[in-house]
Amino acid sequence: MTDSRNLQSMLGPALAEAAAFTERSLDTLLPSVSGPEGRLLEAMRYAALGGGKRLRGFLVQQSGRLFGVDRRALGRVAAAVECVHAYSLVHDDLPAMDDDDLRRGKPTVHKAFDEATAILAGDALLTMAFGLLAAPDAHGDPFVRCELVVRLAHGAGHAGMVGGQMMDIAFEHASPGLPEITRLQRMKTAALITFSCEAGAILGRASASARNALSAYGQDLGLAFQIVDDLLDAEGDPAKMGKAAGKDADRGKPTVVSVLGADRARAQAEALAAQAAGHLDLFDERADLLRAAAEFVISRRA
Ligand code: GRG
Secondary structure (H helix, E strand, O other): OOHHHHHHHHHHHHHHHHHHHHHHHHHHOOOOOOOHHHHHHHHHHHHHHOOOOOHHHHHHHHHHOOOOOOHHHHHHHHHHHOOOOOOOHHHHOOOOOOOOOOEEOOOOOOOOOOHHHHHHHHHHHHHHHHHHHHOHHHHHHHHHHHHHHHHHHHHOOOOOOOHHHHHHHHHHOOOOOOHHHHHHHHHHHHHHHHHHHHHHHHHHOHHHHHHHHHHHHHOOOEEEEEEEEEEHHHHHHHHOOOOOOOOOHHHHHOOOOHHHHHHHHHHHHHHHHHHHHHHHOOHHHHHHHHHHHHHHHHHHHO
């Protein structure tokens, strides 16, 4: 295995390359703007293109590389996950949810367009993601395509991201303990990240042990990611983050940070990132960039 400092220097270019590839895939796969529904298509492109770290797309690509998965298929699946992620951000920013004006350094979709268009653009991005996975270009084997659809539905729906968001809202006026908060964050954030890590194994028809290892990596990575997100929200610089900071803390939303305090929450995120990397022990140095991503997640500033 490559040493940690070399790995971090390799990660920057790899993340940038993966982000550019995800962006190109999205640009090709998103519908071009035309017809009377053009405003919807424009809002979809506005929401999905031109920003974001593309961490989920990177995870799809890196997990697929472990099993020699075709690059075009990885681009399509990365685009599908990023469509779901973009939808969640559009809806999360709505007045009925977090009511935010800024996302990825630009006006949120309901500010740049209007609320109805933002709701529809989110709906269309979510629906499109499943279409991308179900189409023959995702994989020649329909059973593999079905497996992708089932796992994304699990990660994005009531058992995952949307269910976690509901708990987030319900807990605003409650005092949940650490186990409830952890469950919420596993669903709200880690479930889609876990799908991103599992997707390469599904496409590559990997062994159960390899797939379970990637799934475990994704769960720990996703939880560490959310703890750092809450730390950045509590301490962060809105100019760097491209969105408002301090909102969750101001609202008194319970998080790992609010329960444990910043120092213990950071230690928890670090322990989770180390545990995430530990799940990759059965892979050789081909998983080095995934190991480096675990370090990146806890050191990021935006
Ligand atoms: C269905 C009405 C309706 C709303 C759903 C699903 C949902 C709203 C919200 C999902 C919860 C959510 C937005 C979780 C966010 C998790 C998170 C840490 C997002 C930020 O991810 P980054 O930092 O963003 O990867 P970039 O911009 O880099 O892609």
